[in-house]
Amino acid sequence: MSEELSLAATSLGHLASFHAMASRCEVLMRTADRELAYAMAHQVLQETRRIEKKYSRFNHTSLLSGLNANAGDWQNIDVETSALLVFSKQCFDLSDGMFDITAGPILKLWNFGSDANMPTSASIERALKHVGFGKLSIEASRLYLPLDMSLDFGGIAKEYACDRAASLLTLHYPHIPALVNLGGDIACASVAEKPWQVGIEDPSELNNATGTISLTGGGLATSGHTRRYLLNKGKRYGHILNLNTGYPVEGAPLSVTVKAANCLVAGMLSTIAMLKGVNAQAFMASQDIDFHICR
Template sequence: MNGASRHQATNRVDAGRRRLVQAAALGACLTAWPVAHAASGGPVRLRDSRLLMGTQVDIAAESQEAALLRPALDAAFDRMDRLSSVMSHYEPTSRVAAIGLAAGLMPVPVPPELMQVLQMAQAISRRSDGAFDVTIGSVGHWHFDPQNPHMPTPAYIARHLPNVDYRRLVLDARAGTAQLTRPGMRVDAGGIAKLYILAAGIDTLKQHGLDTALINGGGDVVAISRPAALPWRVGIRDPRAPAKLLGTLDLRHGFVASSGDYERCFVRDGRHYHHVLDPKTGYPANGPRGVTLVGGELAALNGLGAAAMVLGTDQGRELIRHTAGVEGLIAGRDGDMWITPSLRSRLMAA
Protein backbone atom coordinates (compact mmCIF):
# COMPACT_ATOMS: atom_id res chain seq x y z
CA MET A 1 0.00 0.00 0.00
CA ASN A 2 3.03 2.31 0.44
CA GLY A 3 1.11 4.30 3.03
CA ALA A 4 -1.29 5.60 0.36
CA SER A 5 -4.93 6.02 1.17
CA ARG A 6 -7.48 3.77 -0.46
CA HIS A 7 -11.22 3.46 -0.42
CA GLN A 8 -13.75 1.32 -2.23
CA ALA A 9 -17.21 2.19 -3.46
CA THR A 10 -20.09 0.18 -2.09
CA ASN A 11 -23.19 1.50 -3.84
CA ARG A 12 -25.00 -0.19 -6.70
CA VAL A 13 -25.57 1.30 -10.14
CA ASP A 14 -27.92 0.02 -12.77
CA ALA A 15 -26.12 -2.70 -14.77
CA GLY A 16 -27.49 -1.24 -17.99
CA ARG A 17 -25.61 1.99 -17.30
CA ARG A 18 -22.12 0.57 -16.65
CA ARG A 19 -20.52 3.93 -17.17
CA LEU A 20 -18.31 6.19 -15.21
CA VAL A 21 -18.80 9.94 -15.18
CA GLN A 22 -15.49 11.71 -14.67
CA ALA A 23 -14.78 15.41 -14.83
CA ALA A 24 -11.71 15.73 -17.00
CA ALA A 25 -9.19 18.35 -15.94
CA LEU A 26 -10.23 18.76 -12.34
CA GLY A 27 -12.26 16.20 -10.47
CA ALA A 28 -11.57 12.81 -9.07
CA CYS A 29 -15.14 11.70 -8.47
CA LEU A 30 -16.24 8.32 -9.78
CA THR A 31 -19.72 6.94 -9.81
CA ALA A 32 -19.97 4.24 -7.18
CA TRP A 33 -19.77 0.58 -8.04
CA PRO A 34 -20.42 -2.58 -6.07
CA VAL A 35 -17.25 -4.14 -4.70
CA ALA A 36 -16.60 -7.71 -5.87
CA HIS A 37 -20.27 -8.13 -6.78
CA ALA A 38 -21.73 -9.27 -10.08
CA ALA A 39 -25.00 -7.57 -10.99
CA SER A 40 -27.53 -9.95 -12.56
CA GLY A 41 -24.82 -12.45 -13.45
CA GLY A 42 -22.74 -9.80 -15.18
CA PRO A 43 -19.09 -8.92 -14.68
CA VAL A 44 -17.58 -8.22 -11.28
CA ARG A 45 -16.62 -4.59 -10.72
CA LEU A 46 -14.07 -2.95 -8.48
CA ARG A 47 -12.89 0.58 -7.85
CA ASP A 48 -9.96 1.82 -5.78
CA SER A 49 -8.25 5.18 -5.19
CA ARG A 50 -4.81 6.12 -3.92
CA LEU A 51 -2.64 9.22 -3.66
CA LEU A 52 0.08 9.25 -6.32
CA MET A 53 1.97 12.01 -8.13
CA GLY A 54 0.52 14.59 -5.76
CA THR A 55 -3.06 13.83 -6.76
CA GLN A 56 -5.79 11.25 -6.34
CA VAL A 57 -5.57 8.40 -8.83
CA ASP A 58 -8.70 6.29 -9.36
CA ILE A 59 -8.97 2.93 -11.05
CA ALA A 60 -12.30 1.38 -12.00
CA ALA A 61 -12.29 -2.06 -13.64
CA GLU A 62 -14.46 -5.04 -14.32
CA SER A 63 -13.93 -8.70 -15.14
CA GLN A 64 -15.87 -11.93 -15.45
CA GLU A 65 -13.29 -13.42 -13.07
CA ALA A 66 -13.44 -11.77 -9.65
CA ALA A 67 -10.08 -13.20 -8.60
CA LEU A 68 -8.28 -11.12 -11.23
CA LEU A 69 -9.38 -7.72 -9.98
CA ARG A 70 -7.60 -7.09 -6.69
CA PRO A 71 -4.16 -8.41 -7.81
CA ALA A 72 -4.45 -6.42 -11.06
CA LEU A 73 -5.33 -3.14 -9.35
CA ASP A 74 -2.60 -3.59 -6.74
CA ALA A 75 -0.03 -4.29 -9.46
CA ALA A 76 -1.13 -1.24 -11.47
CA PHE A 77 -0.87 1.06 -8.45
CA ASP A 78 2.53 -0.38 -7.56
CA ARG A 79 3.88 0.16 -11.06
CA MET A 80 2.59 3.73 -11.22
CA ASP A 81 4.11 4.44 -7.81
CA ARG A 82 7.52 3.11 -8.91
CA LEU A 83 7.49 5.14 -12.10
CA SER A 84 6.48 8.25 -10.18
CA SER A 85 9.49 7.79 -7.90
CA VAL A 86 11.79 7.51 -10.91
CA MET A 87 10.41 10.58 -12.71
CA SER A 88 9.73 13.04 -9.88
CA HIS A 89 11.93 16.13 -9.85
CA TYR A 90 10.94 16.70 -6.21
CA GLU A 91 12.42 13.35 -5.13
CA PRO A 92 16.17 13.86 -4.47
CA THR A 93 16.98 10.20 -5.20
CA SER A 94 15.04 9.98 -8.48
CA ARG A 95 16.68 9.46 -11.87
CA VAL A 96 15.36 12.85 -12.95
CA ALA A 97 17.15 14.46 -10.00
CA ALA A 98 20.31 12.54 -10.90
CA ILE A 99 20.27 14.04 -14.40
CA GLY A 100 20.27 17.51 -12.86
CA LEU A 101 23.03 16.71 -10.38
CA ALA A 102 25.26 15.56 -13.25
CA ALA A 103 24.40 18.53 -15.50
CA GLY A 104 27.45 19.71 -17.42
CA LEU A 105 29.49 16.76 -16.15
CA MET A 106 28.45 13.39 -17.50
CA PRO A 107 25.62 11.29 -18.96
CA VAL A 108 23.33 9.50 -16.49
CA PRO A 109 21.92 5.99 -17.04
CA VAL A 110 18.12 6.11 -17.20
CA PRO A 111 15.55 3.30 -17.33
CA PRO A 112 13.69 2.68 -20.62
CA GLU A 113 10.47 4.24 -19.30
CA LEU A 114 12.16 7.54 -18.48
CA MET A 115 13.95 7.46 -21.84
CA GLN A 116 10.58 7.17 -23.59
CA VAL A 117 9.16 10.11 -21.62
CA LEU A 118 12.19 12.28 -22.40
CA GLN A 119 11.96 11.35 -26.09
CA MET A 120 8.29 12.38 -26.08
CA ALA A 121 9.31 15.64 -24.42
CA GLN A 122 11.88 16.35 -27.11
CA ALA A 123 9.38 15.57 -29.85
CA ILE A 124 6.71 17.99 -28.60
CA SER A 125 9.41 20.60 -27.84
CA ARG A 126 10.53 20.51 -31.47
CA ARG A 127 6.96 20.58 -32.79
CA SER A 128 6.01 23.53 -30.58
CA ASP A 129 9.30 25.41 -31.08
CA GLY A 130 10.06 25.19 -27.39
CA ALA A 131 6.62 26.12 -26.03
CA PHE A 132 6.94 22.85 -24.15
CA ASP A 133 10.36 22.42 -22.56
CA VAL A 134 11.21 19.66 -20.08
CA THR A 135 14.19 21.69 -18.81
CA ILE A 136 11.81 24.26 -17.28
CA GLY A 137 12.88 22.77 -13.94
CA SER A 138 16.04 24.88 -14.29
CA VAL A 139 14.17 27.94 -12.97
CA GLY A 140 13.58 26.26 -9.60
CA HIS A 141 10.87 24.40 -7.77
CA TRP A 142 7.37 25.78 -7.94
CA HIS A 143 4.80 24.24 -5.56
CA PHE A 144 1.14 24.82 -6.42
CA ASP A 145 -0.53 23.41 -3.31
CA PRO A 146 -2.83 26.30 -2.27
CA GLN A 147 -2.19 25.43 1.39
CA ASN A 148 1.59 25.52 1.04
CA PRO A 149 2.58 27.32 -2.16
CA HIS A 150 6.15 28.12 -3.09
CA MET A 151 7.72 29.99 -5.97
CA PRO A 152 11.35 30.81 -6.80
CA THR A 153 12.38 34.42 -6.30
CA PRO A 154 12.33 36.68 -9.36
CA ALA A 155 16.11 37.01 -9.10
CA TYR A 156 16.53 33.23 -9.12
CA ILE A 157 14.26 32.84 -12.16
CA ALA A 158 16.09 35.60 -14.06
CA ARG A 159 19.48 34.10 -13.26
CA HIS A 160 18.55 30.56 -14.30
CA LEU A 161 16.20 31.24 -17.23
CA PRO A 162 19.06 30.90 -19.78
CA ASN A 163 19.38 27.28 -18.65
CA VAL A 164 15.91 26.46 -20.02
CA ASP A 165 16.76 24.93 -23.39
CA TYR A 166 15.49 21.50 -24.46
CA ARG A 167 18.20 21.35 -27.14
CA ARG A 168 20.78 20.91 -24.39
CA LEU A 169 19.22 17.65 -23.25
CA VAL A 170 21.16 14.91 -25.05
CA LEU A 171 19.59 11.46 -25.19
CA ASP A 172 21.48 8.34 -26.22
CA ALA A 173 18.86 5.62 -26.60
CA ARG A 174 21.44 2.98 -27.50
CA ALA A 175 23.52 3.65 -24.39
CA GLY A 176 20.43 4.35 -22.29
CA THR A 177 21.71 7.69 -21.00
CA ALA A 178 20.54 11.30 -20.68
CA GLN A 179 22.74 14.35 -20.22
CA LEU A 180 22.19 18.04 -19.64
CA THR A 181 25.14 19.79 -21.22
CA ARG A 182 25.19 22.96 -19.08
CA PRO A 183 25.76 23.13 -15.30
CA GLY A 184 22.74 24.35 -13.36
CA MET A 185 20.17 22.81 -15.70
CA ARG A 186 17.35 20.69 -14.30
CA VAL A 187 14.65 18.44 -15.79
CA ASP A 188 11.00 18.71 -14.75
CA ALA A 189 9.05 15.90 -16.41
CA GLY A 190 5.80 16.74 -14.62
CA GLY A 191 4.15 18.12 -17.75
CA ILE A 192 4.58 14.89 -19.67
CA ALA A 193 5.23 12.02 -17.23
CA LYS A 194 1.77 11.73 -15.63
CA LEU A 195 -0.13 10.59 -18.71
CA TYR A 196 2.65 8.11 -19.50
CA ILE A 197 2.43 6.72 -15.95
CA LEU A 198 -1.35 6.36 -16.15
CA ALA A 199 -0.98 4.54 -19.48
CA ALA A 200 1.56 2.21 -17.81
CA GLY A 201 -1.08 1.47 -15.19
CA ILE A 202 -3.56 0.48 -17.92
CA ASP A 203 -0.90 -1.72 -19.54
CA THR A 204 -0.39 -3.49 -16.21
CA LEU A 205 -4.12 -4.14 -15.88
CA LYS A 206 -4.12 -5.66 -19.37
CA GLN A 207 -1.12 -7.84 -18.49
CA HIS A 208 -3.15 -9.17 -15.55
CA GLY A 209 -6.03 -10.18 -17.78
CA LEU A 210 -8.34 -7.15 -17.59
CA ASP A 211 -9.82 -5.67 -20.76
CA THR A 212 -12.25 -3.09 -19.39
CA ALA A 213 -10.87 -0.42 -17.10
CA LEU A 214 -10.41 3.30 -16.61
CA ILE A 215 -7.74 5.23 -14.74
CA ASN A 216 -8.15 8.86 -13.78
CA GLY A 217 -5.33 10.92 -12.33
CA GLY A 218 -6.07 14.53 -11.53
CA GLY A 219 -8.44 14.76 -14.47
CA ASP A 220 -6.33 12.92 -17.06
CA VAL A 221 -8.19 9.80 -18.16
CA VAL A 222 -7.02 6.59 -19.82
CA ALA A 223 -9.55 3.91 -20.76
CA ILE A 224 -9.90 0.49 -22.35
CA SER A 225 -13.11 -1.39 -23.01
CA ARG A 226 -13.89 -4.75 -24.52
CA PRO A 227 -16.08 -4.61 -27.65
CA ALA A 228 -19.16 -6.05 -25.94
CA ALA A 229 -19.08 -3.58 -23.05
CA LEU A 230 -20.71 -0.18 -22.98
CA PRO A 231 -18.22 2.67 -23.36
CA TRP A 232 -17.05 4.77 -20.45
CA ARG A 233 -18.73 8.13 -20.17
CA VAL A 234 -16.31 10.96 -19.43
CA GLY A 235 -17.34 14.43 -18.33
CA ILE A 236 -15.53 17.42 -19.84
CA ARG A 237 -15.12 20.42 -17.55
CA ASP A 238 -15.82 23.86 -18.94
CA PRO A 239 -12.51 25.70 -18.41
CA ARG A 240 -14.40 29.00 -18.24
CA ALA A 241 -16.49 27.70 -15.30
CA PRO A 242 -14.62 24.71 -13.81
CA ALA A 243 -17.46 23.82 -11.44
CA LYS A 244 -19.63 22.97 -14.47
CA LEU A 245 -19.49 20.31 -17.16
CA LEU A 246 -19.33 21.41 -20.77
CA GLY A 247 -20.67 18.01 -21.76
CA THR A 248 -19.85 14.31 -21.78
CA LEU A 249 -18.44 11.91 -24.33
CA ASP A 250 -18.24 8.15 -24.68
CA LEU A 251 -14.75 6.66 -24.60
CA ARG A 252 -13.91 3.06 -25.42
CA HIS A 253 -10.17 3.33 -25.85
CA GLY A 254 -7.71 6.15 -25.46
CA PHE A 255 -7.11 9.34 -23.54
CA VAL A 256 -8.77 12.52 -22.36
CA ALA A 257 -6.11 14.97 -21.18
CA SER A 258 -6.63 18.49 -19.90
CA SER A 259 -4.55 21.48 -18.88
CA GLY A 260 -5.99 24.55 -17.20
CA ASP A 261 -5.08 27.63 -15.22
CA TYR A 262 -7.61 26.62 -12.52
CA GLU A 263 -6.17 23.21 -11.75
CA ARG A 264 -3.00 23.45 -9.64
CA CYS A 265 -2.74 27.07 -8.65
CA PHE A 266 -2.47 29.64 -5.89
CA VAL A 267 -2.93 33.37 -5.41
CA ARG A 268 -0.20 35.60 -3.99
CA ASP A 269 -0.32 39.38 -3.66
CA GLY A 270 -3.45 39.41 -5.76
CA ARG A 271 -1.86 37.52 -8.67
CA HIS A 272 -2.99 34.12 -9.90
CA TYR A 273 -0.21 31.54 -10.46
CA HIS A 274 -0.84 28.19 -12.16
CA HIS A 275 1.30 25.16 -12.98
CA VAL A 276 1.76 25.58 -16.76
CA LEU A 277 5.02 27.53 -17.02
CA ASP A 278 6.16 29.47 -20.08
CA PRO A 279 9.75 28.44 -20.95
CA LYS A 280 10.44 31.93 -22.29
CA THR A 281 9.64 33.68 -19.00
CA GLY A 282 9.86 31.05 -16.26
CA TYR A 283 6.43 32.16 -15.03
CA PRO A 284 2.91 30.77 -15.58
CA ALA A 285 1.71 31.15 -19.16
CA ASN A 286 -0.71 33.92 -20.07
CA GLY A 287 -2.47 31.84 -22.71
CA PRO A 288 -5.92 30.20 -22.70
CA ARG A 289 -7.90 29.28 -19.60
CA GLY A 290 -7.76 25.61 -20.55
CA VAL A 291 -7.16 22.97 -23.20
CA THR A 292 -8.74 19.50 -23.40
CA LEU A 293 -7.54 16.83 -25.83
CA VAL A 294 -9.00 13.47 -26.84
CA GLY A 295 -7.04 10.84 -28.75
CA GLY A 296 -6.15 7.20 -29.06
CA GLU A 297 -2.36 7.37 -29.02
CA LEU A 298 -0.24 8.63 -26.14
CA ALA A 299 2.61 9.91 -28.30
CA ALA A 300 0.24 12.10 -30.34
CA LEU A 301 -1.19 14.15 -27.47
CA ASN A 302 1.26 13.90 -24.57
CA GLY A 303 2.53 17.41 -23.76
CA LEU A 304 0.35 18.94 -26.48
CA GLY A 305 -2.05 20.63 -24.06
CA ALA A 306 0.71 22.36 -22.11
CA ALA A 307 2.29 23.55 -25.35
CA ALA A 308 -1.05 25.00 -26.51
CA MET A 309 -1.49 26.75 -23.16
CA VAL A 310 1.84 28.51 -23.72
CA LEU A 311 1.37 29.24 -27.43
CA GLY A 312 -2.04 30.85 -27.00
CA THR A 313 -5.34 30.18 -28.72
CA ASP A 314 -4.38 30.90 -32.33
CA GLN A 315 -1.09 29.01 -32.46
CA GLY A 316 -2.38 26.31 -30.14
CA ARG A 317 -5.33 25.74 -32.43
CA GLU A 318 -3.01 25.25 -35.39
CA LEU A 319 -0.84 22.84 -33.42
CA ILE A 320 -3.87 20.70 -32.56
CA ARG A 321 -5.25 20.87 -36.11
CA HIS A 322 -1.98 19.50 -37.47
CA THR A 323 -1.84 16.59 -35.02
CA ALA A 324 -3.34 13.48 -36.58
CA GLY A 325 -5.81 11.52 -34.46
CA VAL A 326 -6.32 14.25 -31.84
CA GLU A 327 -9.53 16.17 -31.13
CA GLY A 328 -9.59 19.13 -28.80
CA LEU A 329 -10.97 22.33 -27.41
CA ILE A 330 -9.39 25.58 -26.26
CA ALA A 331 -11.13 27.98 -23.89
CA GLY A 332 -9.73 31.46 -24.46
CA ARG A 333 -9.14 34.02 -21.74
CA ASP A 334 -11.72 36.25 -23.43
CA GLY A 335 -14.46 33.66 -22.94
CA ASP A 336 -14.39 32.28 -26.49
CA MET A 337 -14.41 28.52 -27.04
CA TRP A 338 -12.83 26.75 -30.00
CA ILE A 339 -13.71 23.07 -30.54
CA THR A 340 -12.66 20.75 -33.34
CA PRO A 341 -15.70 19.62 -35.39
CA SER A 342 -15.07 15.95 -34.54
CA LEU A 343 -15.08 16.63 -30.80
CA ARG A 344 -18.13 18.88 -31.06
CA SER A 345 -20.02 16.04 -32.74
CA ARG A 346 -19.15 13.67 -29.87
CA LEU A 347 -20.10 15.94 -26.99
CA MET A 348 -23.44 15.18 -25.33
CA ALA A 349 -25.35 17.21 -22.78
CA ALA A 350 -24.18 16.59 -19.23
Protein backbone atom coordinates in the same frame (compact mmCIF):
# COMPACT_ATOMS: atom_id res chain seq x y z
CA MET B 1 -6.78 -5.68 1.37
CA SER B 2 -4.21 -2.90 1.25
CA GLU B 3 -5.05 0.11 3.42
CA GLU B 4 -3.88 2.44 0.65
CA LEU B 5 -6.31 0.98 -1.90
CA SER B 6 -10.08 1.19 -1.44
CA LEU B 7 -12.54 -0.86 -3.49
CA ALA B 8 -16.29 -0.44 -3.87
CA ALA B 9 -18.93 -2.21 -5.95
CA THR B 10 -20.74 -0.15 -8.61
CA SER B 11 -23.60 -0.79 -11.01
CA LEU B 12 -21.03 -1.54 -13.73
CA GLY B 13 -18.50 -3.53 -11.68
CA HIS B 14 -16.00 -2.05 -9.24
CA LEU B 15 -14.32 1.27 -8.49
CA ALA B 16 -10.89 1.36 -6.83
CA SER B 17 -9.22 4.49 -5.53
CA PHE B 18 -5.82 5.45 -4.13
CA HIS B 19 -3.51 8.47 -3.86
CA ALA B 20 -0.36 8.87 -5.96
CA MET B 21 1.51 11.57 -7.87
CA ALA B 22 -0.17 14.23 -5.68
CA SER B 23 -3.54 13.18 -7.12
CA ARG B 24 -6.61 11.12 -6.41
CA CYS B 25 -6.43 8.09 -8.67
CA GLU B 26 -9.22 5.73 -9.70
CA VAL B 27 -9.69 2.51 -11.64
CA LEU B 28 -13.11 1.57 -13.01
CA MET B 29 -13.42 -2.12 -13.89
CA ARG B 30 -16.37 -3.85 -15.51
CA THR B 31 -16.25 -7.04 -13.50
CA ALA B 32 -18.44 -8.19 -10.61
CA ASP B 33 -15.59 -10.38 -9.28
CA ARG B 34 -14.26 -8.49 -6.27
CA GLU B 35 -10.99 -10.45 -5.98
CA LEU B 36 -10.28 -9.99 -9.67
CA ALA B 37 -11.06 -6.27 -9.47
CA TYR B 38 -8.71 -5.89 -6.50
CA ALA B 39 -5.90 -7.70 -8.35
CA MET B 40 -6.36 -5.39 -11.35
CA ALA B 41 -6.42 -2.23 -9.24
CA HIS B 42 -3.41 -3.31 -7.22
CA GLN B 43 -1.42 -3.75 -10.43
CA VAL B 44 -2.31 -0.17 -11.42
CA LEU B 45 -1.29 1.08 -7.97
CA GLN B 46 2.06 -0.73 -8.11
CA GLU B 47 2.93 0.53 -11.60
CA THR B 48 1.92 4.11 -10.77
CA ARG B 49 3.98 4.08 -7.58
CA ARG B 50 6.95 2.56 -9.43
CA ILE B 51 7.02 5.39 -11.94
CA GLU B 52 6.45 8.01 -9.25
CA LYS B 53 9.32 6.63 -7.18
CA LYS B 54 11.61 6.59 -10.21
CA TYR B 55 10.86 9.96 -11.79
CA SER B 56 9.61 12.33 -9.08
CA ARG B 57 11.80 15.40 -8.59
CA PHE B 58 10.37 15.67 -5.07
CA ASN B 59 11.80 12.25 -4.14
CA HIS B 60 15.48 12.85 -3.36
CA THR B 61 16.30 9.16 -3.92
CA SER B 62 14.62 8.91 -7.34
CA LEU B 63 16.53 8.12 -10.50
CA LEU B 64 15.62 11.59 -11.78
CA SER B 65 17.02 13.29 -8.67
CA GLY B 66 20.20 11.27 -9.13
CA LEU B 67 20.56 12.49 -12.72
CA ASN B 68 20.05 16.09 -11.61
CA ALA B 69 22.50 15.75 -8.72
CA ASN B 70 25.20 14.52 -11.09
CA ALA B 71 24.75 17.24 -13.72
CA GLY B 72 28.05 18.09 -15.37
CA ASP B 73 29.03 14.46 -16.02
CA TRP B 74 28.07 11.84 -18.59
CA GLN B 75 25.60 9.43 -16.98
CA ASN B 76 24.23 6.03 -17.98
CA ILE B 77 20.48 5.79 -18.58
CA ASP B 78 18.20 2.77 -18.94
CA VAL B 79 15.86 1.96 -21.86
CA GLU B 80 12.79 3.46 -20.18
CA THR B 81 14.50 6.77 -19.42
CA SER B 82 15.95 6.90 -22.93
CA ALA B 83 12.45 6.46 -24.41
CA LEU B 84 11.07 9.27 -22.23
CA LEU B 85 13.87 11.56 -23.40
CA VAL B 86 13.07 10.74 -27.03
CA PHE B 87 9.42 11.60 -26.41
CA SER B 88 10.46 14.78 -24.60
CA LYS B 89 12.39 15.80 -27.72
CA GLN B 90 9.18 15.38 -29.74
CA CYS B 91 7.35 17.62 -27.26
CA PHE B 92 10.12 20.21 -27.53
CA ASP B 93 10.12 20.18 -31.35
CA LEU B 94 6.33 20.25 -31.82
CA SER B 95 6.00 23.14 -29.35
CA ASP B 96 8.80 25.18 -30.93
CA GLY B 97 10.81 24.86 -27.73
CA MET B 98 8.01 25.79 -25.32
CA PHE B 99 7.40 22.30 -23.83
CA ASP B 100 10.81 21.69 -22.27
CA ILE B 101 11.70 19.16 -19.55
CA THR B 102 14.79 21.25 -18.64
CA ALA B 103 12.52 23.98 -17.25
CA GLY B 104 13.37 22.96 -13.67
CA PRO B 105 15.37 26.09 -12.72
CA ILE B 106 12.53 28.41 -13.73
CA LEU B 107 9.79 26.17 -12.27
CA LYS B 108 11.46 26.29 -8.87
CA LEU B 109 11.06 30.07 -8.77
CA TRP B 110 7.29 30.01 -9.17
CA ASN B 111 4.88 28.94 -6.44
CA PHE B 112 1.13 29.02 -6.93
CA GLY B 113 -1.37 29.44 -4.15
CA SER B 114 -2.85 31.96 -1.75
CA ASP B 115 0.50 32.72 -0.07
CA ALA B 116 2.69 32.70 -3.20
CA ASN B 117 4.87 35.62 -4.24
CA MET B 118 6.15 36.72 -7.63
CA PRO B 119 9.80 35.90 -8.37
CA THR B 120 12.05 38.82 -9.24
CA SER B 121 12.88 39.60 -12.85
CA ALA B 122 16.59 39.18 -12.04
CA SER B 123 16.06 35.65 -10.67
CA ILE B 124 14.03 34.72 -13.74
CA GLU B 125 16.75 36.02 -16.05
CA ARG B 126 19.41 33.99 -14.19
CA ALA B 127 17.32 30.81 -14.26
CA LEU B 128 16.59 31.03 -17.99
CA LYS B 129 20.33 30.75 -18.69
CA HIS B 130 20.14 27.15 -17.44
CA VAL B 131 17.10 26.10 -19.50
CA GLY B 132 17.12 24.58 -22.98
CA PHE B 133 16.61 21.02 -24.23
CA GLY B 134 19.08 21.68 -27.04
CA LYS B 135 21.88 21.96 -24.48
CA LEU B 136 21.53 18.25 -23.58
CA SER B 137 23.63 15.54 -25.22
CA ILE B 138 21.65 12.31 -25.51
CA GLU B 139 22.88 8.94 -26.71
CA ALA B 140 21.10 5.57 -26.65
CA SER B 141 22.34 4.70 -23.17
CA ARG B 142 24.02 7.90 -21.97
CA LEU B 143 23.02 11.44 -21.09
CA TYR B 144 25.05 14.58 -20.57
CA LEU B 145 23.19 17.13 -18.47
CA PRO B 146 25.17 20.38 -18.21
CA LEU B 147 26.08 21.74 -14.81
CA ASP B 148 23.33 23.80 -13.12
CA MET B 149 20.65 22.31 -15.36
CA SER B 150 17.96 19.86 -14.24
CA LEU B 151 15.26 17.63 -15.69
CA ASP B 152 11.61 17.60 -14.70
CA PHE B 153 9.28 14.91 -16.08
CA GLY B 154 6.27 16.49 -14.33
CA GLY B 155 4.66 17.32 -17.67
CA ILE B 156 4.64 13.71 -18.92
CA ALA B 157 5.13 11.31 -15.98
CA LYS B 158 1.49 10.98 -14.91
CA GLU B 159 0.30 10.50 -18.49
CA TYR B 160 3.04 7.93 -19.05
CA ALA B 161 2.08 6.08 -15.86
CA CYS B 162 -1.55 6.07 -16.96
CA ASP B 163 -0.70 4.48 -20.31
CA ARG B 164 1.65 1.98 -18.70
CA ALA B 165 -0.97 0.89 -16.16
CA ALA B 166 -3.67 0.55 -18.83
CA SER B 167 -1.30 -1.45 -21.04
CA LEU B 168 -0.59 -3.89 -18.21
CA LEU B 169 -4.31 -4.41 -17.61
CA THR B 170 -4.87 -4.98 -21.33
CA LEU B 171 -2.05 -7.53 -21.36
CA HIS B 172 -3.14 -9.47 -18.29
CA TYR B 173 -6.93 -8.95 -18.41
CA PRO B 174 -7.71 -8.50 -22.13
CA HIS B 175 -11.43 -9.28 -21.83
CA ILE B 176 -12.22 -6.89 -18.97
CA PRO B 177 -12.75 -3.23 -19.92
CA ALA B 178 -11.22 -0.82 -17.44
CA LEU B 179 -10.63 2.91 -17.18
CA VAL B 180 -7.50 4.23 -15.44
CA ASN B 181 -7.83 7.78 -14.11
CA LEU B 182 -4.74 9.36 -12.54
CA GLY B 183 -5.85 12.79 -11.39
CA GLY B 184 -7.77 13.48 -14.60
CA ASP B 185 -5.30 11.82 -16.98
CA ILE B 186 -7.22 8.88 -18.42
CA ALA B 187 -6.46 5.74 -20.41
CA CYS B 188 -8.64 2.82 -21.50
CA ALA B 189 -7.59 -0.77 -20.83
CA SER B 190 -9.01 -3.20 -23.40
CA VAL B 191 -11.67 -2.07 -25.85
CA ALA B 192 -14.99 -1.18 -24.25
CA GLU B 193 -18.03 -2.19 -26.32
CA LYS B 194 -20.11 0.24 -24.26
CA PRO B 195 -18.33 3.62 -24.24
CA TRP B 196 -17.09 5.21 -21.05
CA GLN B 197 -18.65 8.64 -20.47
CA VAL B 198 -16.04 11.06 -19.12
CA GLY B 199 -17.03 14.49 -17.87
CA ILE B 200 -15.16 17.69 -18.80
CA GLU B 201 -14.84 19.93 -15.76
CA ASP B 202 -16.42 23.36 -16.00
CA PRO B 203 -13.67 25.92 -15.17
CA SER B 204 -16.27 28.39 -13.91
CA GLU B 205 -17.93 25.82 -11.65
CA LEU B 206 -15.28 23.35 -10.46
CA ASN B 207 -16.30 19.73 -9.78
CA ASN B 208 -19.16 20.11 -12.27
CA ALA B 209 -19.14 18.98 -15.88
CA THR B 210 -19.57 21.29 -18.84
CA GLY B 211 -19.85 18.32 -21.21
CA THR B 212 -18.90 14.68 -21.73
CA ILE B 213 -16.60 12.73 -24.02
CA SER B 214 -17.19 9.09 -25.00
CA LEU B 215 -14.22 6.73 -24.85
CA THR B 216 -13.95 3.16 -26.10
CA GLY B 217 -10.16 3.18 -26.28
CA GLY B 218 -7.14 5.45 -26.24
CA GLY B 219 -6.63 8.26 -23.74
CA LEU B 220 -7.78 11.64 -22.55
CA ALA B 221 -5.92 14.48 -20.86
CA THR B 222 -6.70 18.00 -19.71
CA SER B 223 -4.28 20.87 -19.16
CA GLY B 224 -5.35 24.09 -17.49
CA HIS B 225 -4.86 26.60 -14.72
CA THR B 226 -8.26 26.66 -13.01
CA ARG B 227 -6.80 25.24 -9.80
CA ARG B 228 -3.16 26.38 -9.85
CA TYR B 229 -2.62 30.09 -10.24
CA LEU B 230 -1.20 33.16 -8.53
CA LEU B 231 -2.93 36.47 -7.85
CA ASN B 232 -0.65 39.50 -7.72
CA LYS B 233 -1.91 43.08 -7.61
CA GLY B 234 -5.23 42.00 -9.03
CA LYS B 235 -3.73 40.06 -11.96
CA ARG B 236 -4.12 36.31 -12.30
CA TYR B 237 -1.10 34.26 -13.40
CA GLY B 238 -1.61 30.64 -14.51
CA HIS B 239 0.98 27.99 -13.65
CA ILE B 240 1.95 27.17 -17.26
CA LEU B 241 5.11 29.10 -18.06
CA ASN B 242 6.37 30.66 -21.28
CA LEU B 243 10.03 29.66 -21.40
CA ASN B 244 10.86 32.51 -23.76
CA THR B 245 10.03 35.00 -21.02
CA GLY B 246 10.06 32.98 -17.80
CA TYR B 247 6.57 34.26 -16.99
CA PRO B 248 3.16 32.54 -17.24
CA VAL B 249 1.69 32.25 -20.73
CA GLU B 250 -0.50 35.19 -21.73
CA GLY B 251 -3.94 34.59 -23.21
CA ALA B 252 -4.07 30.86 -22.46
CA PRO B 253 -7.45 29.11 -22.21
CA LEU B 254 -8.71 28.07 -18.79
CA SER B 255 -8.42 24.44 -19.93
CA VAL B 256 -7.81 22.24 -22.96
CA THR B 257 -9.05 18.64 -23.08
CA VAL B 258 -7.73 16.29 -25.77
CA LYS B 259 -8.75 12.78 -26.84
CA ALA B 260 -5.98 10.83 -28.55
CA ALA B 261 -4.60 7.37 -29.26
CA ASN B 262 -3.04 7.33 -25.80
CA CYS B 263 -2.86 9.53 -22.72
CA LEU B 264 0.74 10.59 -23.32
CA VAL B 265 -0.04 12.11 -26.72
CA ALA B 266 -3.25 13.67 -25.37
CA GLY B 267 -1.27 15.28 -22.56
CA MET B 268 1.41 16.55 -24.91
CA LEU B 269 -1.12 18.19 -27.22
CA SER B 270 -3.23 19.72 -24.44
CA THR B 271 -0.13 21.20 -22.82
CA ILE B 272 1.21 22.60 -26.08
CA ALA B 273 -2.19 24.13 -26.80
CA MET B 274 -2.03 25.93 -23.43
CA LEU B 275 1.48 27.12 -24.26
CA LYS B 276 0.18 28.54 -27.55
CA GLY B 277 -1.92 31.02 -25.56
CA VAL B 278 -4.31 32.94 -27.82
CA ASN B 279 -3.41 30.54 -30.66
CA ALA B 280 -4.56 27.42 -28.79
CA GLN B 281 -7.67 26.93 -30.94
CA ALA B 282 -5.75 27.21 -34.21
CA PHE B 283 -3.07 24.78 -33.01
CA MET B 284 -5.60 22.14 -31.96
CA ALA B 285 -7.60 22.55 -35.16
CA SER B 286 -4.44 21.74 -37.12
CA GLN B 287 -3.98 18.42 -35.30
CA ASP B 288 -7.09 16.66 -36.71
CA ILE B 289 -8.01 15.31 -33.28
CA ASP B 290 -10.95 15.61 -30.85
CA PHE B 291 -10.56 18.44 -28.34
CA HIS B 292 -12.52 20.81 -26.12
CA ILE B 293 -11.33 24.29 -25.09
CA CYS B 294 -12.77 26.31 -22.20
CA ARG B 295 -12.10 30.06 -21.91
